[in-house]
Amino acid sequence: MVRAKSNLTEGGLIDLVEIREGDALETLSKDLPDRIDLLLLDGAKALYPEILSLVESRLRPGALVIADNADFSPDYLERVRAPAGGYMSTPFGDDVELSMRPN
Ligand SMILES: C[S@@+](CC[C@H](N)C(=O)[O-])C[C@H]1O[C@@H](n2cnc3c(N)ncnc32)[C@H](O)[C@@H]1O
Known part of the structure; x- marks a missing residue:
């Protein structure tokens, strides 16, 4: 959190992030915003599916979900890669899964 916060501050993006x-x-x-544009998962890998479930209904069409070290969360990968799972998803870079919720 500390590193992410300072990176956002340095990048001039901190005002866009809660x-x-x-x-x-x-x-x-609780008290989630109506619309979420971007979800970055980089906490406990085993919690990725549960965290996604918490915010999923608020992801706007076209929202991106970026999951670092996603290989450590096979349940998560199975979910976002499932053909009927509601995501377009692909591995990206070094063990990152990039997923988009089309609608
Ligand atoms: C790989 S580090 C990510 C660091 C972060 N990206 C940054 O730039 O500071 C994983 C972090 O997730 C945190 N974490 C693990 N489980 C969590 C949870 N249930 N809620 C919030 N944070 C959690 C850990 O304490 C740890 O700081």
């Missing part, structure tokens, strides 16, 4: 500190299973379980 930061919620604490256990993501709690902080993302």
